[in-house]
Amino acid sequence: MTKIFIFIVESPEHYVEKKQFIENLKAKDEVQSIFLVKYIAQMEGKDGKSYINSILVDSTGEMEARKWQGAERIIQQIKTGDFVNIKGKMNLFQGRLQMIIEEMVLADREKINIDDFSAKAKEAPEKMMDELQSIVKNLDEVYIRELLLAILNDPEISRRLKVWQAGKSIHHAYKSGLLEHILSCTTLAVSLSAHYGVNTSYVVAGTILHDMCKIYELTEGPVVEYTEEGKLIGHLVKGLELVDHFSNKIKNFPNNQKMHIKHILLSHHGEYEYGSPKIPHTSEAYLVHLIDMMDSKMNAIQGVKEHDNNVGNWSGMVKHLDRTIYKKNLPSYKDFIAEDSDQSNIDKASPEKSVSLNQKTPVSKTNHEKPLKQNLGSLLKDFKVDEE
Ligand SMILES: [Fe+2]
Numbered sequence: 001m002t003k004i005f006i007f008i009v010e011s012p013e014h015y016v017e018k019k020q021f022i023e024n025l026k027a028k029d030e031v032q033s034i035f036l037v038k039y040i041a042q043m044e045g046k047d048g049k050s051y052i053n054s055i056l057v058d059s060t061g062e063m064e065a066r067k068w069q070g071a072e073r074i075i076q077q078i079k080t081g082d083f084v085n086i087k088g089k090m091n092l093f094q095g096r097l098q099m100i101i102e103e104m105v106l107a108d109r110e111k112i113n114i115d116d117f118s119a120k121a122k123e124a125p126e127k128m129m130d131e132l133q134s135i136v137k138n139l140d141e142v143y144i145r146e147l148l149l150a151i152l153n154d155p156e157i158s159r160r161l162k163v164w165q166a167g168k169s170i171h172h173a174y175k176s177g178l179l180e181h182i183l184s185c186t187t188l189a190v191s192l193s194a195h196y197g198v199n200t201s202y203v204v205a206g207t208i209l210h211d212m213c214k215i216y217e218l219t220e221g222p223v224v225e226y227t228e229e230g231k232l233i234g235h236l237v238k239g240l241e242l243v244d245h246f247s248n249k250i251k252n253f254p255n256n257q258k259m260h261i262k263h264i265l266l267s268h269h270g271e272y273e274y275g276s277p278k279i280p281h282t283s284e285a286y287l288v289h290l291i292d293m294m295d296s297k298m299n300a301i302q303g304v305k306e307h308d309n310n311v312g313n314w315s316g317m318v319k320h321l322d323r324t325i326y327k328k329n330l331p332s333y334k335d336f337i338a339e340d341s342d343q344s345n346i347d348k349a350s351p352e353k354s355v356s357l358n359q360k361t362p363v364s365k366t367n368h369e370k371p372l373k374q375n376l377g378s379l380l381k382d383f384k385v386d387e388e
């Protein structure tokens, strides 16, 4: 018997095609495109005149944008979270790209393809969920394993986890960013708890649950705000409610285990001044705090490398990291050796052959027209290899 399936797909023609993306904009470019307003405010210049200061975003980054005329009118019409049609020009101001807006009008929300405006995690959320589940299924502690599976399998929690960002703007601030952060921390939890000989099940419980309640603390996005519950209760305390709610459904869940999981959640910000009502007092809690800090900082640095609008090798001052960031990748030997020169055959893993690097190996005549990009002899003059 032949079955006929009919799929109804929303026509892409329904959407307005977005032709310009932030990551490609350069100084002096004319801009005519739709952006999402992440921030907008009316400011007053030194001359007393009002102007609009805003941050516009799309799926590739964000851009500071200013409008010098009509600020009073614009601020009445446009608010954070609106999509706007922009006509303007890119400007380089003190080494930093910014947009000067000539026209700014509301765009038709019906014709917006939301994927053009929200960055997302590199991996598909379903795949990340599967990876998380398989780590949990391998845990030794049966009660902790059941608790985590019950939470991850809750339909509404699972739906939100696949979409939510981990924060408003500092780290993992993109679609499915929270899940990416949780999975990254949990992968580190497995290897580092084995390395330090601490209880993996607790550390994994900590990395999975520590920020889980950001699904209640923050709105869905793409422009994310704190919810009232987020402002009044927060994800640390809400995490304890979550543990109580789900552990109460598991028969004879040990109170002592629940207490230690709760301690990990309460202390994961590490210091009182960062919002932890308790500092970590167990190895497992301290490790969760360190993993969380490492993953959030490394992601924040990556975000600066990808999206900072300063021209050149260095970012501008990054407030939340309290430093500027060198944005280029560090040099590799590949930068100094032409790809098809004899030197590319050097076996990096072989000390014997590495010695030959130090012996100013002449470039073969056949490759004379494609010499080393830089003189290897001078580059490697301090390169020493212990000879046995
Ligand atoms: Fe947190």
Ligand SMILES: [Fe+2]
Pocket: 181, 210, 211, 292, 296
């Ligand atoms: Fe976190």
